[in-house]
Amino acid sequence: xxxxxxxxxxxxxxxxxxxxxxxxxxxxxxxxxxxxxxxxxxxxxxxxxxxxxxxxxxxxxxxxxxxxxxxxxxxxxxxxxxxxxxxxxxxxxxxxxxxxxxxxxxxxxxxxxxxxx
Amino acid sequence: xxxxxxxxxxxxxxxxxxxxxxxxxxxxxxxxxxxxxxxxxxxxxxxxxxxxxxxxxxxxxxxxxxxxxxxxxxxxxxxxxxxxxxxxxxxxxxxxxxxxxxxxxxxxxxxxxxxxxxxxxxxxxxxxxxxxxxxxxxxxxxxxxxxxxxxxxxxxxx
Numbered sequence: 001x002x003x004x005x006x007x008x009x010x011x012x013x014x015x016x017x018x019x020x021x022x023x024x025x026x027x028x029x030x031x032x033x034x035x036x037x038x039x040x041x042x043x044x045x046x047x048x049x050x051x052x053x054x055x056x057x058x059x060x061x062x063x064x065x066x067x068x069x070x071x072x073x074x075x076x077x078x079x080x081x082x083x084x085x086x087x088x089x090x091x092x093x094x095x096x097x098x099x100x101x102x103x104x105x106x107x108x109x110x111x112x113x114x115x116x117x
Numbered sequence: 118x119x120x121x122x123x124x125x126x127x128x129x130x131x132x133x134x135x136x137x138x139x140x141x142x143x144x145x146x147x148x149x150x151x152x153x154x155x156x157x158x159x160x161x162x163x164x165x166x167x168x169x170x171x172x173x174x175x176x177x178x179x180x181x182x183x184x185x186x187x188x189x190x191x192x193x194x195x196x197x198x199x200x201x202x203x204x205x206x207x208x209x210x211x212x213x214x215x216x217x218x219x220x221x222x223x224x225x226x227x228x229x230x231x232x233x234x235x236x237x238x239x240x241x242x243x244x245x246x247x248x249x250x251x252x253x254x255x256x257x258x259x260x261x262x263x264x265x266x267x268x269x270x271x272x273x274x275x
Binding site: 005031033034035036037038058059060061062064065068069 | 127128129131132159160163164166167201224225226227228236
């Protein structure tokens with residue numbers, strides 16, 4: 001799941017699908033037009049009780065608060081902030097790993113992709 | 118100058134508040150009034166992460182805010198009072214009508230029963246009546262998400 005401000009999650013998921021050729025592995029969730037309760041409901045509906053890695057755009061703010069409020073105590077869910085495209089592309093090819101392992105890999109891939117060339 | 122903005126925003130502390138309003142108004146104190154967040158240290162830590170270190174953030178209950186509002190008004194800091202809902206702001210206005218005088222509707226989003234009045238303001242008819250009652254009681258209520266947009270008078274919302 002990718003939870004972001006405005007249309008960012010949809011755009012990231014679309015781009016990751018275009019690059020990887022794998023569709024349906026990522027579910028975008030936007031905070032557009034919803035209050036805290038509605039955003040939490042959107043997040044719960046998207047996870048739907050399944051093991052998941054939840055990618056969030058900022059390491060603070062309404063998206064992360066909503067995700068943590070609803071999912072921080074879920075054993076089978078891991079949360080990664082600072083989502084970028086490199087992270088998501090790595091993740092879609094390693095979905096068979098546990099959420100903890102996939103989250104760790106994706107975070108490392110995302111960090112590696114940040115450079116000043 | 119002390120309390121310079123009283124804002125209702127159901128997302129509480131986020132970019133629009135900290136950057137959009139905080140920078141142009143020179144805010145150096147944010148008072149978040151929310152009974153639930155006031156008892157949740159992990160949520161407070163998260164909200165603090167969204168705020169530059171030079172800005173002080175206080176998390177208080179409605180009762181604490183009502184008691185300390187006059188003190189904050191006089192402490193020389195440029196303060197922003199933030200609530201997540203209309204009833205909390207109405208309670209603060211009732212307790213300190215002179216300090217909580219101008220009320221900014223910054224983000225009240227969709228939920229069942231509410232109708233769109235502006236893209237960032239959804240209100241039930243009862244909530245609209247509550248806001249009109251606040252104005253009848255002397256408050257000035259306008260809707261404005263960012264300082265770069267034009268404030269919308271309550272009378273335009275219905």
